[in-house]
Amino acid sequence: MNVHDLSRDDDFLSHLLVEKLGTGQVPLVVHKMDPSARLPKTDADELMSLVRRFVITKAPVQQAVRQAVDELLTFPAVRYYLKSYTQKQINAFATHASRYFELYHPSGVIEIAHTSRYSSHTGKSELCVLATRPLSPGMVITELKGSMANLTDEEDKELKRAGMVNSDIRRDFSVIHSKSMKKNHLFLGPARFVNHDCDNNCELFREGRYITFRVLRPIAVGEEITAHYGDGYFGKKNKHCLCETCEKNGRGGYAPVDPDDDGTSSSSSDSDSESDSESSSSDAESEAEAEPILNLNERRTRRGVYAITAAKDEDSEDSENENDDDNTVPLAGARDIPADSEVELTADLDSASELTSLPTSNPPSDTHSLSSLSSLPVSRSSSSLTSLSSSSSDEAKVAASLTTTTTRRQSREAASRASTSQLSSTPLRRSTRATNSLLASSRRSTPVNGKERATRTPVSNSSSARGRNTPRREDTVVKEEAEQRVLRMRPSGPNAAEPSKEGPEKEPPRGPDGKILPTCSTCGNILPVILVDSKVVWGLGLDSKKAKKKKQDCPRYLLNFRRFIGPKLTQEPRCMRHFAIYQQTWPSRVPGPGAVLPPPRATTPSDPVAKSSKKVLKYLQKQAEVSRSLAASKATNKREREQAVEENPRAQKKLKADPPPPLVKLKQTPVSNSTSTSTTESEPVKRKRGRPRLSSPRFRPKVKPLSEVVVKVEEEAPEIPAKRVFSQPRAQNGRFGKKDKSQKKKPADSATPRSPRVKKDVPTSPTWTSPRRKRANDDNEDVQMAEDSPKRKHVRTEEMEEPNEKEESSAPKPHQRVMPRPTSTFRGPKLFSNPSPLNFALHAWAGPVILDESSEDEESSTPETPEDIQSPGPEIAEDPELNASTLLPAPVHRAPLIYKPSPFTFSKRRWVSLPQLPERLASGDSVVDDKEDDDDDKEEEEDVENIPEHAVSSRKERSSSASGHSFTPRWTKSFLVNNDVS
Numbered sequence: 001m002n003v004h005d006l007s008r009d010d011d012f013l014s015h016l017l018v019e020k021l022g023t024g025q026v027p028l029v030v031h032k033m034d035p036s037a038r039l040p041k042t043d044a045d046e047l048m049s050l051v052r053r054f055v056i057t058k059a060p061v062q063q064a065v066r067q068a069v070d071e072l073l074t075f076p077a078v079r080y081y082l083k084s085y086t087q088k089q090i091n092a093f094a095t096h097a098s099r100y101f102e103l104y105h106p107s108g109v110i111e112i113a114h115t116s117r118y119s120s121h122t123g124k125s126e127l128c129v130l131a132t133r134p135l136s137p138g139m140v141i142t143e144l145k146g147s148m149a150n151l152t153d154e155e156d157k158e159l160k161r162a163g164m165v166n167s168d169i170r171r172d173f174s175v176i177h178s179k180s181m182k183k184n185h186l187f188l189g190p191a192r193f194v195n196h197d198c199d200n201n202c203e204l205f206r207e208g209r210y211i212t213f214r215v216l217r218p219i220a221v222g223e224e225i226t227a228h229y230g231d232g233y234f235g236k237k238n239k240h241c242l243c244e245t246c247e248k249n250g251r252g253g254y255a256p257v258d259p260d261d262d263g264t265s266s267s268s269s270d271s272d273s274e275s276d277s278e279s280s281s282s283d284a285e286s287e288a289e290a291e292p293i294l295n296l297n298e299r300r301t302r303r304g305v306y307a308i309t310a311a312k313d314e315d316s317e318d319s320e321n322e323n324d325d326d327n328t329v330p331l332a333g334a335r336d337i338p339a340d341s342e343v344e345l346t347a348d349l350d351s352a353s354e355l356t357s358l359p360t361s362n363p364p365s366d367t368h369s370l371s372s373l374s375s376l377p378v379s380r381s382s383s384s385l386t387s388l389s390s391s392s393s394d395e396a397k398v399a400a401s402l403t404t405t406t407t408r409r410q411s412r413e414a415a416s417r418a419s420t421s422q423l424s425s426t427p428l429r430r431s432t433r434a435t436n437s438l439l440a441s442s443r444r445s446t447p448v449n450g451k452e453r454a455t456r457t458p459v460s461n462s463s464s465a466r467g468r469n470t471p472r473r474e475d476t477v478v479k480e481e482a483e484q485r486v487l488r489m490r491p492s493g494p495n496a497a498e499p500s501k502e503g504p505e506k507e508p509p510r511g512p513d514g515k516i517l518p519t520c521s522t523c524g525n526i527l528p529v530i531l532v533d534s535k536v537v538w539g540l541g542l543d544s545k546k547a548k549k550k551k552q553d554c555p556r557y558l559l560n561f562r563r564f565i566g567p568k569l570t571q572e573p574r575c576m577r578h579f580a581i582y583q584q585t586w587p588s589r590v591p592g593p594g595a596v597l598p599p600p601r602a603t604t605p606s607d608p609v610a611k612s613s614k615k616v617l618k619y620l621q622k623q624a625e626v627s628r629s630l631a632a633s634k635a636t637n638k639r640e641r642e643q644a645v646e647e648n649p650r651a652q653k654k655l656k657a658d659p660p661p662p663l664v665k666l667k668q669t670p671v672s673n674s675t676s677t678s679t680t681e682s683e684p685v686k687r688k689r690g691r692p693r694l695s696s697p698r699f700r701p702k703v704k705p706l707s708e709v710v711v712k713v714e715e716e717a718p719e720i721p722a723k724r725v726f727s728q729p730r731a732q733n734g735r736f737g738k739k740d741k742s743q744k745k746k747p748a749d750s751a752t753p754r755s756p757r758v759k760k761d762v763p764t765s766p767t768w769t770s771p772r773r774k775r776a777n778d779d780n781e782d783v784q785m786a787e788d789s790p791k792r793k794h795v796r797t798e799e800m801e802e803p804n805e806k807e808e809s810s811a812p813k814p815h816q817r818v819m820p821r822p823t824s825t826f827r828g829p830k831l832f833s834n835p836s837p838l839n840f841a842l843h844a845w846a847g848p849v850i851l852d853e854s855s856e857d858e859e860s861s862t863p864e865t866p867e868d869i870q871s872p873g874p875e876i877a878e879d880p881e882l883n884a885s886t887l888l889p890a891p892v893h894r895a896p897l898i899y900k901p902s903p904f905t906f907s908k909r910r911w912v913s914l915p916q917l918p919e920r921l922a923s924g925d926s927v928v929d930d931k932e933d934d935d936d937d938k939e940e941e942e943d944v945e946n947i948p949e950h951a952v953s954s955r956k957e958r959s960s961s962a963s964g965h966s967f968t969p970r971w972t973k974s975f976l977v978n979n980d981v982s
């Protein structure tokens with residue numbers, strides 16, 4: 001796709017599928033590449049019904065997406081839009097459309113929302129991406145994609161040429177620089193709404209021609225998805241960054257103003273060409289440039305979007321470092337010319353994948369600016385007021401309540417204050433100012449970091465909206481504010497949610513008059529008062545005693561209400577939009593009480609090794625350390641017990657009686673007040689009779705397969721003395737490691753070697769791990785180990801703690817050879833009936849079989865019982881073919897069994913037979929191995945979701961189709977022609 005088409009398509013599609021969708025009069029305003037382009041008119045209701053059909057369809061995601069795209073292409077406006085398109089262009093458009101549709105699928109885990117975090121500073125509507133479900137590290141947010149288009153040098157320059165009045169392409173968009181290709185790419189699509197945070201919770205990575213995101217640490221519902229644009233994107237060392245992390249730490253745009261700072265601080269962002277790299281930042285340091293203090297908060301970046309200022313000095317200095325000398329073309333009052341500073345995206349996009357953005361050349365209108373402020377959601381994590389959460393601070397809630405339409409008592413107060421504001425020249429501005437004023441006043445008494453933080457009212461939207469023609473007024477404003485300010489801070493205040501995090505009980509939000517404010521029982525937001533034409537249409541009386549007793553939701557229901565209040569509804573919070581689309585309360589997406597959510601589409605990476613990143617590994621490593629310490633104490637106990645067993649065989653009995661070692665799962669350190677479905681708690685494995693069910697959730701990697709693997713590597717391997725594992729079953733149990741119950745859980749027990757020599761060949765762990773799970777873990781481990789050694793064999797060997805590595809590598813891998821059964825009970829697919837396993841086993845034991853040493857190697861990891869003809873039921877015991885000796889190629893000697901294996905285990909194995917066994921035996925085939933592999937494969941197919949390795953192909957398929965990247969040319973020209981496109 002070329003840049004022009006991508007830009008044009010994205011403008012149109014984001015208009016259709018973001019702006020027009022359920023947002024009423026306060027849309028999610030998307031910055032257009034070409035705001036001047038006229039877009040065909042579309043009926044919002046029609047669009048909504050299309051999306052409604054899409055979200056309620058039962059079809060699989062991709063099918064549903066295709067249907068939706070098909071339908072979209074029948075819209076007159078779309079047909080009109082595409083009429084000059086070639087087939088290729090239509091396909092590209094359809095693919096891009098599919099990305100937007102994917103966002104809305106009920107299985108999706110994110111949504112696009114307003115954020116006020118930057119709006120108040122940038123004066124423009126800003127969007128963000130929020131999680132609607134808990135996300136775990138390693139997950140790939142498949143529906144959050146961005147399409148890339150190669151930028152030609154000319155286009156690249158064009159994007160950098162800010163403020164070209166008649167420019168076709170505007171610059172408030174992401175540009176990714178590929179180190180390997182040494183090229184910049186334009187990056188559009190839903191993924192472009194991801195904002196930057198210095199402690200980002202997601203990272204970018206590339207899947208073919210599109211970019212998507214991988215979760216780095218647990219993300220709670222309502223939390224914002226953030227990426228890292230680079231270290232120098234928002235000025236040198238991101239000193240103008242307004243992210244939540246900077247806010248919490250008093251850095252970036254929230255850092256105290258250095259009294260010595262004469263405004264000549266460097267601004268690498270304005271100059272550095274590879275701003276995220278260390279070298280570039282050091283380069284940038286040398287390129288110190290003056291920057292007036294006055295403009296620190298809303299200064300322009302090199303991309304000039306949110307730093308709009310008319311300060312002369314700054315402009316000239318910035319321009320010094322810009323490669324483009326476009327100083328004569330100011331952008332909304334600023335000559336913000338982006339340098340070649342797009343952050344680099346390395347070849348594998350893991351280590352240095354970064355997202356950059358180019359600035360917009362046009363500030364939004366006041367309406368837009370304010371609309372963005374009008375829905376100030378409250379964040380659980382103090383993040384940018386973008387998420388709805390009950391744990392938000394009062395202050396944030398006050399902010400939320402003070403939307404452009406808020407007229408509660410406190411907002412009235414604020415409004416009266418605002419009326420005195422010099423800047424509030426219009427009602428809209430006044431309300432914005434009111435919000436800020438109120439917040440400022442409340443903050444004046446808020447000590448931060450032991451200091452009383454003076455407040456500064458950020459430049460109102462008017463500053464962003466000001467034109468080049470009004471420099472004088474801006475200067476006045478800026479100076480005035482600078483006098484007030486000691487520290488830089490954003491209007492919502494620092495650590496907005498901190499108090500609620502600390503205290504066990506949340507303080508209900510109160511207005512300035514001290515009265516408790518009514519909040520939405522769904523999202524916790526302060527209920528707004530909605531005005532239409534200065535008349536309160538909703539919200540009054542909600543603070544009455546009666547109303548307080550009643551559970552009250554925020555006005556998502558006003559969607560229906562809108563019918564009689566007309567289209568002039570001035571506010572539509574997130575709950576409303578959500579409800580409009582899903583007819584469900586936020587964040588639920590599926591209808592009906594107790595309805596089951598479809599599994600989230602965020603997946604683990606298809607190729608964990610390739611997709612692993614330092615950050616994920618770092619996180620996992622951290623987690624592993626925690627569990628390692630836990631394991632250390634356990635290991636000591638185990639060793640003691642094992643020693644006791646060796647010294648005193650009687651101790652075995654005790655050991656047997658002891659509960660089996662728990663399946664160690666990662667104990668997670670709580671990262672947030674996440675409702676994450678994280679399953680990485682330390683939970684002991686319940687012992688069950690028979691073999692553990694491989695499909696049992698307790699053996700699934702669940703949410704954090706990577707984490708578990710780390711634990712395995714770090715924890716299990718060092719504490720497993722091979723002796724304990726092999727000595728017992730070999731000596732006492734013969735072929736069936738029945739006696740030691742802890743071994744019952746190991747499939748390896750069936751393959752227990754008989755001699756000490758074999759002992760070395762079959763390593764195992766004290767905690768039974770199903771082969772399938774083990775394989776999955778191996779893969780995951782590879783991810784974890786990828787940095788040290790990409791060789792999986794080596795990793796596996798390490799994990800198994802094989803005493804004799806050479807033997808291990810040459811020997812068949814035990815976990816591959818051991819045949820796990822589909823279930824631990826008699827519900828396996830190979831049983832035709834449900835006979836008594838006990839009877840069967842007793843019958844089968846009539847002719848005990850002992851294999852010779854020569855066949856042991858082969859069998860060491862395979863079932864001991866010979867394969868036989870599949871039996872219809874217990875009668876199988878009567879079948880002469882059950883005499884294993886007749887089936888085995890070379891049975892050498894027999895001996896009575898010393899121990900009776902579990903009848904369940906035994907009979908189950910016996911029944912796993914191949915009809916073609918005799919023939920295979922006759923032909924000298926290795927019966928057991930093949931059979932086992934088959935079985936394994938089948939099982940793995942059944943449980944493919946749990947096994948990264950085996951899931952790779954299916955994931956790849958899913959992923960590629962999910963991406964829309966591989967969409968076949970379904971949306972043909974003829975399709976459009978057939979649909980009256982001419």
Ligand SMILES: C[S@@+](CC[C@H](N)C(=O)[O-])C[C@H]1O[C@@H](n2cnc3c(N)ncnc32)[C@H](O)[C@@H]1O
Nearest residue numbers: 118126127192193194195196241242243305357
């Ligand atoms: C790729 S866009 C992100 C989506 C953007 N909020 C929107 O609505 O289109 C990058 C822009 O978001 C804003 N932004 C994102 N993260 C920011 C941060 N940490 N500090 C300041 N502005 C940020 C800046 O305006 C930046 O130019």
